[in-house]
Amino acid sequence: MVERAAEAFVPGHVTGFFSPHWADDPVRTGSIGAGLTLSDGVRVSVEPADHAAVEIDGESVEMEPVVDVIEAFEATPVVHVDTSIPIGTGFGVSGAIALGTALAMNERFEAARTENELVTIAHRAEVDAGTGLGDVVAQAHGGIPIRLEPGAPGHGHLDAIPTTTTLEYVVFDELDTATVIGGDTAAIEAAGRAALATLRADPTLPTFAEVSRQFSREADLLTDRVEETIAAVDDAGGEAFMAMLGESVVALDSGLSDAGYDAHRCTVHPPGATIVR
Amino acid sequence: MVERAAEAFVPGHVTGFFSPHWADDPVRTGSIGAGLTLSDGVRVSVEPADHAAVEIDGESVEMEPVVDVIEAFEATPVVHVDTSIPIGTGFGVSGAIALGTALAMNERFEAARTENELVTIAHRAEVDAGTGLGDVVAQAHGGIPIRLEPGAPGHGHLDAIPTTTTLEYVVFDELDTATVIGGDTAAIEAAGRAALATLRADPTLPTFAEVSRQFSREADLLTDRVEETIAAVDDAGGEAFMAMLGESVVALDSGLSDAGYDAHRCTVHPPGATIVR
Numbered sequence: 001m002v003e004r005a006a007e008a009f010v011p012g013h014v015t016g017f018f019s020p021h022w023a024d025d026p027v028r029t030g031s032i033g034a035g036l037t038l039s040d041g042v043r044v045s046v047e048p049a050d051h052a053a054v055e056i057d058g059e060s061v062e063m064e065p066v067v068d069v070i071e072a073f074e075a076t077p078v079v080h081v082d083t084s085i086p087i088g089t090g091f092g093v094s095g096a097i098a099l100g101t102a103l104a105m106n107e108r109f110e111a112a113r114t115e116n117e118l119v120t121i122a123h124r125a126e127v128d129a130g131t132g133l134g135d136v137v138a139q140a141h142g143g144i145p146i147r148l149e150p151g152a153p154g155h156g157h158l159d160a161i162p163t164t165t166t167l168e169y170v171v172f173d174e175l176d177t178a179t180v181i182g183g184d185t186a187a188i189e190a191a192g193r194a195a196l197a198t199l200r201a202d203p204t205l206p207t208f209a210e211v212s213r214q215f216s217r218e219a220d221l222l223t224d225r226v227e228e229t230i231a232a233v234d235d236a237g238g239e240a241f242m243a244m245l246g247e248s249v250v251a252l253d254s255g256l257s258d259a260g261y262d263a264h265r266c267t268v269h270p271p272g273a274t275i276v277r
Numbered sequence: 278m279v280e281r282a283a284e285a286f287v288p289g290h291v292t293g294f295f296s297p298h299w300a301d302d303p304v305r306t307g308s309i310g311a312g313l314t315l316s317d318g319v320r321v322s323v324e325p326a327d328h329a330a331v332e333i334d335g336e337s338v339e340m341e342p343v344v345d346v347i348e349a350f351e352a353t354p355v356v357h358v359d360t361s362i363p364i365g366t367g368f369g370v371s372g373a374i375a376l377g378t379a380l381a382m383n384e385r386f387e388a389a390r391t392e393n394e395l396v397t398i399a400h401r402a403e404v405d406a407g408t409g410l411g412d413v414v415a416q417a418h419g420g421i422p423i424r425l426e427p428g429a430p431g432h433g434h435l436d437a438i439p440t441t442t443t444l445e446y447v448v449f450d451e452l453d454t455a456t457v458i459g460g461d462t463a464a465i466e467a468a469g470r471a472a473l474a475t476l477r478a479d480p481t482l483p484t485f486a487e488v489s490r491q492f493s494r495e496a497d498l499l500t501d502r503v504e505e506t507i508a509a510v511d512d513a514g515g516e517a518f519m520a521m522l523g524e525s526v527v528a529l530d531s532g533l534s535d536a537g538y539d540a541h542r543c544t545v546h547p548p549g550a551t552i553v554r
Contacts, residue, residue, distance in 0.1 A: 103439055114423065114480045115437035142548065146391065159430075160392035162380055164552050203391045271419065271548035275441050 006108030007045040008100040009276045011269040012038040012085045013092035013138045013145075014169070015244040016212025019192025020181050021150040026127040027120055030150030031134035032196055034208055036167065036250070037142050040084045040266040042093060043276070044100030046077035046108050056081045056097075065098040065132075068125035072102070075109040088174035090246025095135030098122040099273050107275050115140070116153035123152040130178040142272025144208070146199065161203050164270065168256040168263035172225050173247040180221070180245050191218035205239075209252055212241035223247050232259040283385030284322040285377040286553045288546040289315040289362045290369035290415045290422075291446070292521040293489025296469025297458050298427035303404040304397055307427030308411035309473055311485055313444065313527070314419050317361045317543040319370060320553070321377030323354035323385050333358040333374075342375040342409075345402035349379070352386040365451035367523025372412030375399040376550050384552050392417070393430035400429040407455040419549025421485070423476065438480050441547065445533040445540035449502050450524040457498070457522050468495035482516075486529055489518035500524050509536040 018033030052070050054061050055078065066079060079101050085091040099122040106113045113121075119140045126132040137156050138145040143164070149157035181188075195211040213230060216222050222230075226242045229249045233240035238255025242248070249256070256263035295310030329347050331340050332355065343356060356378050362368040376399040383390045390398075396417045403409040414433050415422040420441070426434035458465075472488040490507060493499050499507075503519045506526040510517035515532025519525070526533065533540035 107440055110481070112479055112481050113439070114477075115420070115439040118439055143392070143551070153436075154434075157431075162390070162392040162395055162552065163384055200391075202389055204387070204389050270551040274420070274547040275439065 006047070006104045007043060007275070007277050008103035008107070008273060009041060009043050010096035010100040010139050010273040011041040011142060012096060013135045014038065014090055014250050015134060016208055016241050017192050017195040017215035018134060018244055019189045019196070020133050020185055026124045027152040028150070028155050029127045029133065030123070030137070030147070030152070030156055032147050032150055033134055033192055034144070034146045034196070034199055035138055036144055037139060037269045037272065038091070038167070038266050039269045040264065041269070042081055042083040042096040042100055044097060044104050045080045046101065046104040049076055049078040052076040052078070054079045054081065056083060063094065063097065064129040065094055065122070065125035066101050068128060069098050069101045069121055070105070072121045073105045073109060073111055075105065077105060077108070086171060088176065088246060089171045090175070090243025090248045092132065092135030092139060094131040095122065095126050096139055098125050099136050099139055103273055103275055120152040130182060132177060133181065140273050143270045144205070144268060146203065161205060161208060163205060164268045165205060165252055166254070166265065166267050167250055167252055168254060168265050169243070169248060169250045170229065170256055170261055170263050171246065171248045172223070175245045175247055177245045188219040191215045194218070205252060209239040209241050216242040221245070229261065232261070235259065283324070283381045284320060284552070284554050285380035285384070285550060286318060286320050287373035287377040287416050287550040288318040288419060289373060290412045291315065291367055291527050292411060293485055293518050294469050294472040294492035295411060295521055296466045296473070297410050297462055303401045304429040305427070305432050306404045306410065307400070307414070307424070307429070307433055309424050309427055310411055310469055311421070311423045311473070311476055312415055313421050314416060314546045314549065315368070315444070315543050316546045317541065318546070319358055319360040319373040319377055321374060321381050322357045323378065323381045326353055326355040329353045329355070331356045331358065333360060340371065340374060341406040342371055342399070342402035343378050345405060346375050346378045346398055347382070349398045350382045350386060350388055352382065354382060354385070356381070363448060365453065365523060366448045367452070367520025367525045369409065369412030369416060371408040372399065372403050373416055375402050376413050376416055380550060380552055397429040407459060409454060410458065417550050420547045421482070421545060423480065438482060438485060440482060441545045442482060442529055443531070443542065443544050444527055444529055445531060445542050446520070446525060446527045447506065447533055447538055447540050448523065448525045452522045452524055454522045465496040468492045482529060486516040486518050493519040498522070506538065509538070512536065
């Protein structure tokens with residue numbers, strides 16, 4: 001008998017704009033907004049162990065949402081994470097690790113949960129830890145998800161922009177999600193709702209990039225470096241926006257290298273989170 | 278300016294069991310059930326033309342659901358279809374062509390529809406033509422979809438078995454979907470609801486194959502060749518089931534070649550329908 005497969009891939013997810021929504025129940029908590037899922041992301045594999053542990057690129061770490069995910073199963077694993085994008089820079093890495101752990105544990109330990117159940121476990125863990133509000137449901141979907149209603153499957157409601165693109169990104173520094181979404185978010189909420197209304201009226205990539213830029217200005221989240229970089233891409237005839245929430249810039253097509261930046265390149269990732277072997 | 282991309286890939290979809298549901302509104306009509314989406318499927322590309330036309334593997338055809346999809350746009354295309362699986366044999370080819378046409382037309386003619394809107398257009402066209410009830414929503418999702426509630430996005434509700442597998446299939450002959458789902462379907466409905474309840478209690482691939490076999494017996498849809506083939510795979514230690522609706526057999530892993538059959542081989546296709554260039 002061959003040992004059961006237990007590796008998951010979860011795409012990175014970069015939110016262009018959002019509006020947070022809190023409820024007493026974490027499965028009804030989340031965000032509306034829109035973003036891109038990326039072919040860059042995390043690989044998560046699990047194996048049985050005496051004590052649960054999480055290792056990112058070989059180093060042992062403490063990650064509250066992943067601990068919560070592990071506790072939803074009757075098993076103690078070592079979780080190995082291999083990530084091509086850094087944590088805390090706006091690419092949904094914590095959500096990707098939480099969801100990848102749920103998928104890989106379900107496969108390895110034959111837990112017989114459905115996709116919606118695993119997404120719910122990972123979404124709840126992210127909300128409880130304050131590390132994210134909408135990445136997990138977007139990463140489960142793949143492509144270019146529009147989050148119409150907040151929350152886990154059965155509560156939240158998604159649509160998507162049905163196209164694909166190559167894209168580029170640069171990472172300057174981290175921003176702490178918990179600090180930003182834990183403070184006064186009135187300006188973010190108003191700007192996020194306005195951006196979603198405009199995108200729904202014209203659900204295309206150029207409009208997504210435009211309303212995302214406008215959102216980051218109105219919500220007062222731009223840093224000087226991000227603002228300069230977006231302007232440089234614009235001057236070179238491209239389209240860029242700030243990654244929520246990190247000091248990072250994402251451009252459609254070759255917008256950043258056209259403007260002279262040394263950027264990472266990847267594509268939109270249609271599959272969403274999957275078991276890969 | 279480079280011409281906009283306009284080719285879509287839509288996976289084949291083989292339903293293992295189902296229960297039809299009819300409503301006055303085609304977007305509320307559909308089926309519950311479960312199936313596998315396949316890496317074998319159809320490629321659909323469109324280009325502007327003076328008169329709308331559909332060509333499958335280079336031959337001009339009349340396809341009612343595709344005509345309906347074309348009429349939902351302000352453009353007349355030639356639709357080129359390249360399919361690796363035959364129509365009418367239980368692999369959702371008509372739904373794949375309808376959905377692929379919707380995706381490719383949206384991209385080529387910059388129609389600015391969302392994913393849910395395009396899936397709705399294709400689902401409605403399939404229901405109106407009587408060619409399918411659940412393939413389109415499954416093909417949009419990818420993976421191993423469970424159709425919990427019937428209908429187009431906003432009405433239907435999907436979950437999935439969060440794993441993947443290689444699989445094999447043999448095709449003996451066509452069955453006419455419209456004849457089977459247009460007749461007395463009381464036995465199908467009862468067997469389909471029972472199969473879904475069992476699968477929800479243990480959402481795994483072996484249980485999916487088992488309840489699908491049981492469904493085809495209880496709904497009295499097995500032909501002699503299909504029954505013999507499923508039994509031969511079982512004797513060789515494998516798992517197989519009948520494709521709804523075609524005289525075709527699908528086996529998990531290498532079940533058919535292990536039993537001595539010359540079978541097509543492919544994998545589950547996580548992405549669902551996508552624009553590919």
